Amino acid sequence: MSDRPILSAHRITHLYPTPRGEILALREVSLTLRPGEFVCLVGPSGCGKTTLLRILAGLLLPTRGEVWLREQPLRGPDRRVGIVFQKDSLLPWRTAMENVRLPLELGGWPPLEAMERAKELLEQVGLKGFEQAYPQELSGGMQRRVALARALAADPEILLLDEPFAALDAITRERLNEALVELWERQRKTVLMVTHDVQEAAWLADRVLIMSPRPGTIVAEIQIPFPRPRGADRWAHPAFLQTVWAIRQALGNGGG
Ligand SMILES: Nc1ncnc2c1ncn2[C@@H]1O[C@H](COP(=O)(O)OP(=O)(O)O)[C@@H](O)[C@H]1O
Ligand SMILES: [Mg+2]
Known part of the structure; x- marks a missing residue:
């Protein structure tokens, strides 16, 4: 694993103007992601997590501070940075395959190749056989799989x-997290995942970043030392529970 950062934020501060004055959403947030890492970000509701992700994706320009993608400042959305929101929805009039194919079409892929690629992606997220299904024919978990493939x-x-996966029931969410880890292990993308579930963070991540209440800033970083694969037997390890506890404590110390 190279130690060179792949994505980094440097003293990001963000203010939202509102009719009742400015809202300071983020204050001096700095973070660094290294290639292949799986990092989780936890923090109380409203502390600026979504704002931070939008800034890291180049969808929102921070009031102050900079984001760097490898050796260059990020100036806007970039093909190298993909994002999945809790609520971004699929286009209801397009099949699973057509939804996944959309970004490829927009990227100028020849139709046949785009179809092949979309098919392969749907298989990777466990949706082989559902290529022609419309979103309303799929369960919530399956729809999230399509969003991930897209x-x-x-x-x-x-x-x-x-x-x-926050809107899903606990069992479906666990399955999707397993699918995500499997994908990550196979493809070694760099992942930054926001979750409000401390146990989920300790289970999935190499490293957990903890944010304070608004204005959000990173107040702690906890390394997760457990080897992978991390199966259901994690619950039998006192060290796992201790890590969950440590993250909780750090959240508490931020006043959350
Ligand atoms: N477009 C916006 N205009 C004004 N305030 C906003 C906007 N988006 C978010 N905020 C405010 O910024 C703060 C952080 O929001 P957000 O990033 O969504 O937090 P989180 O994802 O951690 O719940 C909140 O107080 C929220 O009300
Ligand atoms: Mg949010």
Whole structure:
């Protein structure tokens, strides 16, 4: 694993203007992602996590500070950075295959190749056989799988995930997290995932970043030393529970 950062934020501060004055969403946030890392970001609701992810994806320009993608400042959306939001929806009039194919079409791929690639991606997220299904024919978990496949379509190096499975029931969410880890192990994308679930963060990440309440800033960083694969037997390890506890404590110390 190279130690050169792939994506980094330097003292990001963000203010939203509102009719009742400015809202300071983020204050001096700095972070660094290294190639192939799986990092989770946890923080209380409203602390600026989504704002930070949008800035890291080049979708929002920060009031102050800079984001660097490898050796260059990020000036806008970039093909190398993919993002999945909790609520971004699929186009209901397009099949699963057509939804995944969309970014490829926009990227100028020849139709036949785009179809092949979309098919392959759907298989990778466990949706073989559902290529022709429309979103309303798919369960919530399957729809999230399509959204994940769509984000992977342009083959980004970095995947930013904003509570991607938060709306799902616990069992479905666990399955999707397993699928995500499997994808990550196979493709070694760099992942930054926002979650409000401390146990999920400790299970998935190499490193957990903890944010304070608004204005959000990173107050702690906890390394997760457990070897992979991390199966259900993690619950039997006191060290795992201790890590979960440490993250909770750090969140508490931020006042959350
Ligand atoms: N477009 C916006 N205009 C004004 N305020 C906003 C906007 N988006 C978010 N905020 C405010 O910024 C703060 C951080 O929001 P957000 O990044 O969504 O937090 P989180 O994802 O951690 O819940 C909140 O107080 C929210 O109300
Ligand atoms: Mg959010």
